[in-house]
Amino acid sequence: MSLENDVRRAADLICDADSVTIVSHIDADGISTEAILAQALTRESMPVESVFVRQLEPMAMRHVPKDGSLKLFADLGAGQQNLLEEHGLSADEVLILDHHVGQPCGTAYPQVNSLDHGITRMSAAGIAYLVAKAIDPTGIDLAKLAVVGNVGDMMARENCGLVGPAREIVQDGVEYGNIVVQDHDLNCYGTSTRPVHVCLGYCDDPYIDGISNNANAALRFLERLGVELKNPRGGWLVWEELPFDDRRTIISALAQQLIAHGRDTDRLLAETYIFPDESERTPLRNASEYATLLNACGRWAKPKVGSSICRGERGEAYRDAEHMLAHHRTVIRDLLQYILDAGVTERSHLQYIHTGDRFPDTIVGIGAGMALSKLNWKKPMMVLAAMVDEPEVMKVSMRTNEWALGHGVDLCEALVEASAAVGGAGGGHRIAAGAFIPHDTEEEFVDGVNRILKRQFASADPNDS
Numbered sequence: 102m103s104l105e106n107d108v109r110r111a112a113d114l115i116c117d118a119d120s121v122t123i124v125s126h127i128d129a130d131g132i133s134t135e136a137i138l139a140q141a142l143t144r145e146s147m148p149v150e151s152v153f154v155r156q157l158e159p160m161a162m163r164h165v166p167k168d169g170s171l172k173l174f175a176d177l178g179a180g181q182q183n184l185l186e187e188h189g190l191s192a193d194e195v196l197i198l199d200h201h202v203g204q205p206c207g208t209a210y211p212q213v214n215s216l217d218h219g220i221t222r223m224s225a226a227g228i229a230y231l232v233a234k235a236i237d238p239t240g241i242d243l244a245k246l247a248v249v250g251n252v253g254d255m256m257a258r259e260n261c262g263l264v265g266p267a268r269e270i271v272q273d274g275v276e277y278g279n280i281v282v283q284d285h286d287l288n289c290y291g292t293s294t295r296p297v298h299v300c301l302g303y304c305d306d307p308y309i310d311g312i313s314n315n316a317n318a319a320l321r322f323l324e325r326l327g328v329e330l331k332n333p334r335g336g337w338l339v340w341e342e343l344p345f346d347d348r349r350t351i352i353s354a355l356a357q358q359l360i361a362h363g364r365d366t367d368r369l370l371a372e373t374y375i376f377p378d379e380s381e382r383t384p385l386r387n388a389s390e391y392a393t394l395l396n397a398c399g400r401w402a403k404p405k406v407g408s409s410i411c412r413g414e415r416g417e418a419y420r421d422a423e424h425m426l427a428h429h430r431t432v433i434r435d436l437l438q439y440i441l442d443a444g445v446t447e448r449s450h451l452q453y454i455h456t457g458d459r460f461p462d463t464i465v466g467i468g469a470g471m472a473l474s475k476l477n478w479k480k481p482m483m484v485l486a487a488m489v490d491e492p493e494v495m496k497v498s499m500r501t502n503e504w505a506l507g508h509g510v511d512l513c514e515a516l517v518e519a520s521a522a523v524g525g526a527g528g529g530h531r532i533a534a535g536a537f538i539p540h541d542t543e544e545e546f547v548d549g550v551n552r553i554l555k556r557q558f559a560s561a562d563p564n565d566s
Contacts, residue, residue: 103218104213104215104217104218104220104231104266107212107213107214107217107218108213108228108231108232108235109235110211110213111196111198111211111212111213111232111235112232112235112236114171114196114211115142115147115171115173115196115232115236116145116147116236118147118170118171119148119169119170120147120148120149120150120168120169120170120171121138121142121147121148121149121150121170121171121173122149122150122151122152122165122166122168122170122171122172122173123135123138123139123149123150123151123152123173123175124151124152124153124154124157124164124165124172124173124174124175124177124178125151125152125153125154125174125175125176125177125404126153126154126155126156126175126176126177126225126399127153127154127155127399127400127402127404127463128176128253128254128395128396128399128400129249129250129253129254129391129392129393129395129396129399129407130176130224130225130226130250130251130253130254131153131175131176131177131225131250131399131404132153132250132395132398132399132404132407132408132411133226133229133246133247133249133250133253133392133395133411134175134176134198134224134225134226134228134229134250135151135153135175135404135408136246136407136408136411136412137226137229137230137233137243137246137247137250137411138173138175138198138229138232138233139151139408139412140233140240140243140411140412141232141233141236141237141240141243142236144237144240145236145237148170150166150170151405151408152164152165152166153399153404153405154177155463156177156537157174157177157178157181157184158181158184158526158537159184159187160491162184162188165188165190167189169194170194171194171195171196172190172194172195172196173196173198174195174196174197174198174199175198175199175225175229176198176199176200176224176225176226177199177201178195178197178198178199178210178212179197179199179200179201179202179203179204179212179214179216180199180201180202180203180204180528181204182197182203182204182205182206182208182210183204183206185206185208185210186206186207186208190208190210191208192208192209192210192211195210195211196210196211196212197210197211197212197213197214198212198213198214198225198228198229198232199212199213199214199225199228200214200215200216200223200224200225200227200228200254201214201216201528201529201530202216202513202517202528203216203217213228213231213232214228215227215228215266220265220266222256222259222260222263222264222265222267223251223256223265223266223267224250224251224253224254224256224267225250225254226246226247226248226249226250226251226253226254227247227250227251227256227266227267227270229247229250230243230244230246230247230270231266231270234273241273241274241276241277242274242277242279244270244271244273244274244277244279244280245274245277245279245280245376246411247267247270247274248263248267248270248271248274248280248374248388249388249391249392249395249411250392251263251267251270251388252374252388252389252392253388253389253391253392253393253395253396255530255532255533257371257372257388258306258503258532259503259506259532261288261367261368261370261371261372262371262372262373263372263374271374274374278377278378279376279377279378280374280375280376280377281374281375281376281377282372282373282374282375283372283373283374283375284372285370285371285372286370286371286372286373287300287340287348287351287352287355287369287370287371287373288304288306288307288368288369288370288371288373289301289303289304289340290303290304290389290390291303291339291340291390292339292340292341292373292387293339293340293341293375293381293382293383293384293386293387293390294339294382294383294384294386294390295339295340296330296337296338296339297319297323297330297337297338297339297340297343297351298316298317298319298320298322298323298330298337299316299319299337300339300340301313301316301319301322301323301355302314302315302316302317302318302319303316305474305475306368306474306502307359307364307365307366307368307369308364308474309355309358309359309364310358310359310361310362310364311358311362312355312358313474314475322354322358323351326350326351326354328343328347328350328351329347339382341375341381341386341387342381352369352370355369356369373387373388373389374387374388375387376388376391379391384423384426385410393426393429394407394410394422394423394426395407395410395411396429396467397422397425397426397428397429397430398410398422398425399463400429400461400463400464400467401425401428401429401461401463403421403425406418406421406422406425407422410422429464432460432461432464433464433467433468433471435460436456436460436464436465436467436468437468437471437472437475439456439459439460440454440456440468440472440484441472441475441476445472445476445482447477447480448480448547448551449551449555450480450481450551450554450555450558451480451481451482451483451499451547451550451551451554452476452477452480452481452482452483453482453483453484453485453547454483454484454485455484455485455486455543456468456484456485456486457486457487458486458487458489460486461486462486462487462488462489462496465484465485465486465496465498466484466498466499466500466533466535468484468498469482469483469484469498469499469500470482470500470533472484473500473501473502474502478502478504479504479505481499481500481501481505481510481512481554482499482500482501483497483498483499483547483550484497484498484499485497485543486498487540488537492540493539493540494525494537494538494539494540495537495538495539495540495542495543496535496536496537497516497520497527497535497536497537497538497546498533498534498535499512499515499516499529499533499534499535499550500512500532500533501531501532501533502532503532506531506532507561508557508558508561508562509557509558509559509560509561509562510531510554510557510558511531511557512529512530512531512532512533512534513527513528513529513530513531513534514531514553514557515534515550515553515554515557516528516529516534516535516536516550517534517536518549518553519536519546519549519550519553520536520537520538520546522545522546522549523538523539523542523545523546523549524538524539524542525537525538525539525542525546
């Protein structure tokens with residue numbers, strides 16, 4: 102069946118249900134996915150309840166009600182179908198909307214999975230939007246949340262912008278008026294909220310010699326260009342507020358800096374997505390920062406606050422989210438500094454660190470991604486963490502980059518295989534993946550991942566031994 106047929110079938114199953122229970126993940130993609138579906142169903146006067154889970158595992162299944170509702174698993178479920186079967190769920194009471202690698206199962210659960218159609222650059226929020234649009238073609242205002250989910254799940258990272266069906270969704274938002282596309286914009290996080298020199302100082306994709314990881318050096322670089330960095334009141338300007346000519350001057354100078362140090366300029370510019378219906382200089386102003394706000398809500402156990410924001414709440418829920426975002430950033434900085442200070446253990450094809458119970462297991466993946474650019478960027482980064490509420494289990498998060506992907510690396514494949522060998526389970530994407538393993542299998546697991554990565558590198562380069 103085509104993606105369109107799968108989407109239509111899913112929409113029909115939902116419309117035929119008496120009530121729906123949405124079971125979704127806690128990250129930005131999962132939260133935006135839930136918000137899209139819940140709003141679409143509420144508009145149809147469909148009774149709907151939502152459950153958020155950190156991961157779909159046996160303990161989490163107790164939150165799935167045993168009632169007559171259609172259980173709509175969103176941004177999870179494809180790789181845990183045996184668990185649904187063990188829980189006694191029949192094919193008639195389940196619908197899966199996912200973009201992760203599926204698991205063979207005796208029960209033929211109905212699902213929409215972009216991977217089944219060769220689409221690798223669209224997240225669950227994109228699928229949810231397509232289903233919502235099939236239910237009500239006029240609900241294109243929800244495209245904005247699909248863009249947040251897609252960007253938050255790194256679907257725009259590899260190509261410096263969304264592509265394929267995910268990019269087509271952007272056009273719905275442009276048509277509705279709540280998305281503005283900035284073509285060939287600076288590929289840097291924080292362009293709506295951070296002073297320009299701080300924004301550049303945090304930029305590491307691309308890595309800009311003499312600027313990345315050094316906000317003071319970035320400020321001196323900008324001052325030499327003679328561009329105005331402050332407003333008439335003396336406050337720092339953000340990138341979005343700079344005149345077009347000043348932005349062009351800065352981009353040109355950054356390109357020269359990259360070339361001077363023998364680096365490519367192909368990742369300097371990207372397509373970015375601005376939301377004109379949101380207040381300027383807030384995290385909700387563009388897709389990437391909006392996604393970070395939702396991630397903060399989910400990682401600190403309040404995904405429903407993020408969902409409220411997706412529904413338009415800008416009062417108490419937004420204030421709570423801002424506090425969580427500030428706390429989130431502080432703890433992430435502490436995690437990164439801990440990784441750099443404690444140091445990592447290097448194997449032939451990976452580097453790793455065990456953070457114990459010092460930091461919440463929900464954020465170690467972010468730390469892995471940030472540390473990668475400051476350590477040996479050619480070796481995938483792994484962070485292991487204890488799970489306070491499940492002491493027999495260890496959380497594993499891995500991150501890599503486009504360079505490694507181009508050399509054959511697939512973190513999802515590596516973690517699925519290595520975790521299964523020690524009695525655990527893994528999943529995710531080529532560039533970012535995670536696993537849960539028994540707490541006493543760390544050494545065997547790390548050895549297994551290293552062997553698999555060596556095999557992957559060698560398959561792309563036979564000379565890599």
